[in-house]
Amino acid sequence: MTVQVLFFASLREAANTRELHLSLDSPVSARALANQLENEHVGLELRGALCAINEHYVHPDTLLSEGDTVAFFPPVSGG
Amino acid sequence: MPEPKNIFVVSSEVLDITGYMTEVTDPAYGAVASFVGTVRSPNLGEDVLYIDYEGYEAMIKTQMQVMADELRARLELGHLVLAHRLGRLAPGEASIAIVASSKHRKDALLACQTGIDRAKDLLPVWKYxxxxxxxxxxxxxSSASTPL
Known part of the structure; x- marks a missing residue:
């Protein structure tokens, strides 16, 4: 299945990209995807990051589905 | 009674606070309240030159809808504007605005107080x-969700 991955703020800087398109062999959780991304991107540390799928916050153990957009970002500081 | 409306703004342009007040003002609602957050300087003892606001624009609007639904479930509101500015802001410039109308003052005032607290929890925006x-x-x- 394919998913879109987005990074923001300091994680965008660490990943050196804002957006990735990935093909995954089997359904995985956001946490498993995060582990995979950390292994593939030296310097990317996702511990403490928040995850969202399709613009809604999710628990890291949520499974991804075909076509999902999953975003990883630091704790928010808007306002 | 007019249909209560939500207006969500995510923009790199100057926030039009006066325009938002006009949008929510309606004869059916006797109260209009607003909260405006601005860039503070000094911060932690240092003069701030500017803040760059980065945001996940699509998700900001989705989460503004979540906020509006929460506020309307708790409060009897008329019209509601939720606005966040992105990009480079100088000290004193408005970064966020919550403007609400209601039949009586309490609901509009509470919408501003509760709304800014929820905005700081929910809106995916980061300050540099x-x-x-x-x-x-x-x-x-990170109170919006369980972090990794």
Whole structure:
């Protein structure tokens, strides 16, 4: 299945990209995807990051589905 | 009674606070309240040159809808504007605005207070603060969800 991955703020800087398109062999959780991304991107540390799928916050153990957009970002500081 | 409306704004342009007040004002509602957050300087003892606001624009609007639904479930509101500015802001410029009308004052006032608290929890926005000595991402808040 394919998913879109987005990074923001300091994680965008660490990943050196804002957006990735990935093909995954089997359904995985956001946490498993995060582990995979950390292994593939030296310097990317996702511990403490928040995850969202399709613009809604999710628990890291949520499974991804075909076509999902999953975003990883630091704790928010808007306002 | 007019249909209550939500207006969500995410923009790199100057926030039109006066325009938002006009949008929510309606004869059916006797109260209009607003909260406006601005860039503060000094911050932590240092003069702020500017703040770059980065945001996940599509998700900001989705989460503004979540906020509006929460507020309307608790409060009897008329019209509601939720606005967040992105991009580079100088000290004193408005970064966020919550403007609400209601039949009576209490609901509009509470919408501003509760709304800014929820905005700081939910809206995916990050501040990069620049002062004469340093450039740093402002430490954020992860109460919206369980972090990795």
């Amino acid at each position: 603060e620049v002062n004469p000595k340093s450039k740093t991402w402002v430490k954020g808040n």
